Amino acid sequence: MSAALRADLALVGFGNVARRFSRLLEERRQPLARDYDLDCRIVGVATRHHGARYDPRGIDVGDLPDGGSVTGGGHSPALHVIDRLAQSDADLRVVVETTTLDIAAGQPAIDHVRAGISAGCHVITANKGPVAFAFAALRDEAAAAGVNFLFEGAVMDGIPIFNLVRETLPVVELLGFRGVINSTTNHILTALELGEPFDAALERMQAEGIAEADPSLDLDGWDAAAKAAALANVLLDARMSPHAVRRTGIQKSDGERARLARAGGKRLKLVASAVRGPDGRVSATVEPVELPASDLLAGLNGKANALVLSTDLLGEIGICQLEGSLTHTAYALLSDLVTIGKRQRTR
Amino acid sequence: MSAALRADLALVGFGNVARRFSRLLEERRQPLARDYDLDCRIVGVATRHHGARYDPRGIDVGDLPDGGSVTGGGHSPALHVIDRLAQSDADLRVVVETTTLDIAAGQPAIDHVRAGISAGCHVITANKGPVAFAFAALRDEAAAAGVNFLFEGAVMDGIPIFNLVRETLPVVELLGFRGVINSTTNHILTALELGEPFDAALERMQAEGIAEADPSLDLDGWDAAAKAAALANVLLDARMSPHAVRRTGIQKSDGERARLARAGGKRLKLVASAVRGPDGRVSATVEPVELPASDLLAGLNGKANALVLSTDLLGEIGICQLEGSLTHTAYALLSDLVTIGKRQRTR
Numbered sequence: 177m178s179a180a181l182r183a184d185l186a187l188v189g190f191g192n193v194a195r196r197f198s199r200l201l202e203e204r205r206q207p208l209a210r211d212y213d214l215d216c217r218i219v220g221v222a223t224r225h226h227g228a229r230y231d232p233r234g235i236d237v238g239d240l241p242d243g244g245s246v247t248g249g250g251h252s253p254a255l256h257v258i259d260r261l262a263q264s265d266a267d268l269r270v271v272v273e274t275t276t277l278d279i280a281a282g283q284p285a286i287d288h289v290r291a292g293i294s295a296g297c298h299v300i301t302a303n304k305g306p307v308a309f310a311f312a313a314l315r316d317e318a319a320a321a322g323v324n325f326l327f328e329g330a331v332m333d334g335i336p337i338f339n340l341v342r343e344t345l346p347v348v349e350l351l352g353f354r355g356v357i358n359s360t361t362n363h364i365l366t367a368l369e370l371g372e373p374f375d376a377a378l379e380r381m382q383a384e385g386i387a388e389a390d391p392s393l394d395l396d397g398w399d400a401a402a403k404a405a406a407l408a409n410v411l412l413d414a415r416m417s418p419h420a421v422r423r424t425g426i427q428k429s430d431g432e433r434a435r436l437a438r439a440g441g442k443r444l445k446l447v448a449s450a451v452r453g454p455d456g457r458v459s460a461t462v463e464p465v466e467l468p469a470s471d472l473l474a475g476l477n478g479k480a481n482a483l484v485l486s487t488d489l490l491g492e493i494g495i496c497q498l499e500g501s502l503t504h505t506a507y508a509l510l511s512d513l514v515t516i517g518k519r520q521r522t523r
Numbered sequence: 524m525s526a527a528l529r530a531d532l533a534l535v536g537f538g539n540v541a542r543r544f545s546r547l548l549e550e551r552r553q554p555l556a557r558d559y560d561l562d563c564r565i566v567g568v569a570t571r572h573h574g575a576r577y578d579p580r581g582i583d584v585g586d587l588p589d590g591g592s593v594t595g596g597g598h599s600p601a602l603h604v605i606d607r608l609a610q611s612d613a614d615l616r617v618v619v620e621t622t623t624l625d626i627a628a629g630q631p632a633i634d635h636v637r638a639g640i641s642a643g644c645h646v647i648t649a650n651k652g653p654v655a656f657a658f659a660a661l662r663d664e665a666a667a668a669g670v671n672f673l674f675e676g677a678v679m680d681g682i683p684i685f686n687l688v689r690e691t692l693p694v695v696e697l698l699g700f701r702g703v704i705n706s707t708t709n710h711i712l713t714a715l716e717l718g719e720p721f722d723a724a725l726e727r728m729q730a731e732g733i734a735e736a737d738p739s740l741d742l743d744g745w746d747a748a749a750k751a752a753a754l755a756n757v758l759l760d761a762r763m764s765p766h767a768v769r770r771t772g773i774q775k776s777d778g779e780r781a782r783l784a785r786a787g788g789k790r791l792k793l794v795a796s797a798v799r800g801p802d803g804r805v806s807a808t809v810e811p812v813e814l815p816a817s818d819l820l821a822g823l824n825g826k827a828n829a830l831v832l833s834t835d836l837l838g839e840i841g842i843c844q845l846e847g848s849l850t851h852t853a854y855a856l857l858s859d860l861v862t863i864g865k866r867q868r869t870r
Contacts, residue, residue: 499838
């Protein structure tokens with residue numbers, strides 16, 4: 177095989193996902209080099225509140241304090257490290273975007289992705305905002321700039337969804353999808369079925385780190401709506417934002433509904449779905465649905481997620497994530513990195 | 524994009540799968556050309572009992588009588604069309620092997636695959652025999668000859684299993700798998716649970732075309748064992764034959780067991796599994812297992828199949844086939860053909 181591809185990476189966002197990704201890069205340095213010919217180095221780190229650091233010789237992010245109190249700066253720490261990365265002479269320059277979801281407009285993540293693309297860098301992200309709010313534009317900008325914009329972690333963490341459709345289902349036409357793709361609400365609904373009160377279940381999830389301190393993004397269905405929009409945009413060319421998803425979250429009164437459903441042999445699940453109508457338009461919905469026990473989605477407990485793709489040639493195909501962890505999300509970024517390396521080799 | 528790749532195909536075996544594949548090629552001629560730059564033509568057909576036909580200008584297989592009573596021949600009809608195909612000047616020469624599974628030794632399918640490879644042709648097959656009995660040898664021979672040997676349809680028809688692992692799970696290590704991968708036994712167990720007697724259920728499945736006239740390959744667990752060996756060979760480098768799989772099929776007495784399991788909130792399923800032991804050796808098993816209702820595999824009814832992959836980085840990943848048809852199996856061959864085209868473009 178030819179010489180290894182040198183990849184310089186700039187981390188935009190330095191929370192749990194970015195830190196786990198950095199460690200995973202080290203842990204898998206050998207297979208990345210041996211099987212994918214990739215030699216990766218982190219040269220930049222930008223955080224929202226603690227500035228930026230850039231070192232063309234590489235940064236040992238293990239040395240950075242927790243919370244990412246890195247120094248450096250200029251205008252925006254993110255734009256600073258992207259500007260510096262653009263000057264690298266590595267074979268691959270990759271912006272790794274892991275800021276948190278903003279449900280109003282997907283910012284500043286979209287600006288970060290766009291800055292990376294304009295600077296001629298590849299961009300990979302675990303943030304669902306850019307693909308949920310601006311997929312078509314960013315895809316086209318990336319294509320025009322000759323770089324990749326990848327986001328496998330936006331839905332179901334590292335379980336391949338976008339790669340599954342792109343790499344393994346040639347010639348197949350996607351007609352729609354439905355899924356249980358928000359873990360917090362699935363955890364809570366499972367607890368409610370068993371008789372735990374809503375507030376107690378939520379507090380327990382927060383104590384266990386499953387639910388956020390502000391759980392409204394999950395409970396109100398926004399997280400699922402952002403994922404539904406991301407899936408609809410990429411798989412069905414929907415060009416919609418999460419605000420166009422018909423959205424009903426879960427609330428206290430769903431406790432009784434969940435228990436009654438279970439007693440009747442059904443399961444109450446927060447289902448995200450999309451379908452292309454007869455007029456060609458895609459409509460997407462997030463809402464609690466009472467599913468018959470025979471439905472694949474009905475069997476998902478706690479952290480389990482699943483997506484059922486509706487196709488013309490293969491009927492329904494289900495893909496299930498049975499566990500979740502920070503490693504799953506970090507792996508999604510790693511798999512995007514490998515995709516970029518493969519494409520670089522074969523173009 | 525560059526000029527289309529011309530692919531000349533020889534069908535070895537001309538039963539239902541091959542005929543559906545031929546029609547599918549026609550139905551999807553446009554997307555194959557537009558999106559994958561493939562221009563495919565069937566130039567040869569070989570059947571076991573009715574000779575062979577070869578025409579370098581292409582054969583309209585729609586004209587061939589049902590049952591494939593084609594004329595032509597020489598020694599073996601299969602070897603005849605492979606010899607002829609080897610002389611084609613097309614960009615891709617592809618042998619499409621769809622004979623039925625021989626559980627004694629995987630023959631004559633292995634000979635067909637080997638003849639194709641030796642003749643410098645790519646080989647795709649929906650027959651699980653070659654990969655269950657001789658994967659490592661055929662893979663190495665294909666690599667040495669610079670051709671592809673692909674078999675996506677060997678397990679779960681066209682639902683991507685081998686492509687999923689190869690194309691979408693880089694750097695991930697597979698630790699084992701378990702699955703419900705035989706539809707006939709799953710249909711029968713579902714019927715038994717509901718109180719239908721074994722013989723009645725089997726007769727009904729045979730009348731509906733779900734079970735074969737000789738159902739022993741399914742009932743005795745041989746079909747599942749061949750698939751388990753295929754998966755273990757490819758995903759875990761097991762180098763085993765179906766005869767090395769610890770195998771228990773289903774029998775009349777499982778009716779009572781299935782009903783009792785269901786009454787107790789469980790489901791009796793014929794589970795195929797494999798795992799790498801501490802000594803590095805892979806062991807595989809097919810046996811009826813009483814699964815708790817919370818298990819993904821417990822929820823599969825009738826024709827549904829699923830495989831749960833156990834991985835180091837992503838925990839358990841499930842992939843489910845919720846429907847089955849001849850089109851699914853034919854599609855597997857089409858997806859293998861696209862894989863060959865992609866590899867030809869990028870090598």
